[in-house]
Amino acid sequence: MKVLVTKEVFEMSQHDFFDLEDSEEFVNQSSIRNMPSRRKAGDRKALPKTRRSTAQQAGAPLPADRREDFSFTYMASRHEREWIENSLVGFYDEHWLDDVLRLVQGGKEAHVYQCLANPSVPDLDQPFLAAKVYRPRKFRNLKNDAVYRQGREHIDADGRVIREVGMLQSIAYKTAWGMQLMHTSWIEHEVKAMRILHAAGADVPLCLASGNNAILMSYCGDENTPAPMLNSLELDSTEAHSLFQRVLHNIEILLSKGYVHGDLSAYNILYWQGEITLIDFPQVVDPHTNQDALPIFVRDVTRICEYFSRQGVRSNPVKLAHSMWAARGYQVIREVHPSLLNPDDRLDRQYWKKASRKG
Incomplete structure (x- = not known):
């Protein structure tokens, strides 16, 4: 085996990453869900018992004392650091991760970071995990995703199918809330697929937790080198x-x-x-x-x-x-009712002949 590219370096200026100060999605992320509590009494400085607002939980800049508490090794630009802090601080609080070490991969949909896992995290064969942090939808390159959403139900941050009329109408009219619901659904479909496929024996990462615009999963690589593509x-x-x-x-x-x-x-x-x-x-x-x-x-x-x-x-x-x-029993040629076929069309006649032989 010959390695053509051993390591990709992604250099991002503040302009290249996100202009977070002007991003409405940065302020209105969904709060962390799908994440069982892992806090142990006395392990870390206790947080205030008063409930933080949704904006504080999800997107507003962290207070200075919390930024100091959640400090990490990776040297990010100011805007990227804010995005990492607000996307991953909940996982830090719940003792999933202790440090963000490096950027592993920058992509059109999300950035993946190598993180130091908390020793209490089960089912890991090494002390690292990967954090996939999604870009705000307005900054994603894959904006024409209708072809993939076709026939797919919208699911919420808990993985439940959205059936509430108001939410579905917001999605249909593409309001700001509706676009955020679609963004959350996009992420949660990945979580659901990964868990189903991993349980079925597919070679996919183990999904550990999700929420707040990010997914934690098993890491592929070693301390110094991420697995190459x-x-x-x-x-x-x-x-x-x-x-x-x-x-x-x-x-x-x-x-x-x-x-x-x-x-x-x-x-x-x-x-x-x-x-x-x-x-x-x-x-x-x-x-x-x-x-x-x-x-x-x-x-x-x-x-x-x-x-x-x-x-x-x-x-x-x-x-x-x-x-x-x-x-797998899927049809290679879609069934078409005979009344919809044009006898003067060559392709329709070919379809009818094949369908007749099959019958």
């Missing part, structure tokens, strides 16, 4: 064929649980010590309800095949995708 590696023939089959196995697990990744490529697969880890699941689509699920799935498989083709693994991406799709 698969796209940055050249593999020998034996390992390439083995990992290709492993990726296909994971794709089959996703399909079996009713998921299409939606943005799968060698850029969203980590490699560490011969093992792979699939990441980034907020845009997962449901093959049962999303009309564009098949072309999205074909695109995922094609991107994977393109990478492994450069490693010497030959495949037919479209044929492979259709085969995997059909094996």
Whole structure:
């Protein structure tokens, strides 16, 4: 195996990160949810018993005494530091993490940080965890996400389906509150998918906790080096064929649980010590309800095949995708009522012939 890119350095000026002072989303994040209490009496300086306002909990700049309490090693710009503080301070208070060590990956949707885990956090094989901190929606590059949301229910910060009429109307009319609800739903769909897929045996990070615009998960790498993206590696023939089959196995697990990744490529697969880890699941689509699920799935498989083709693994991406799709009982060709077919249209006649032979 040859490493093409061993470490990516992301340099961000204050302007490149966020202009937080003008960001309404910075002030109006949802409060932390989905996070069991981990505080132990006497472990840290006790916080005031008076309940903080939603803005203080979620987005308003932290008081000076709390900033001093939640100090971290990573040298961030002022705006980035404020965003990290307000997104992760709740996890610090609840004893999930003790320090933010470095920026691991900067992306179009979120930034991922290596954090020092609190010793009390269970189920970790090393003293680190990863914190994925989402960018405010107005600063995200992936703004045209309607194709992924198609047929997908909106869920709240507790992972429950939103059924309250007022909330659904706010989403439909894209009010400021509605946009925040959509942003929260986007994050919680990733949390839900990761937990389901990890329980099913897929090679995905263990999701530890979520809330307040961030997700805590297991970390891939060691103290000094984060796991590189698969796209940055050249593999020998034996390992390439083995990992290709492993990726296909994971794709089959996703399909079996009713998921299409939606943005799968060698850029969203980590490699560490011969093992792979699939990441980034907020845009997962449901093959049962999303009309564009098949072309999205074909695109995922094609991107994977393109990478492994450069490693010497030959495949037919479209044929492979259709085969995997059909094996799970999904239709490769959508059913169309005969009354909607045009007998003078060549493609409609071809469809009718195929449907007749199948029947």
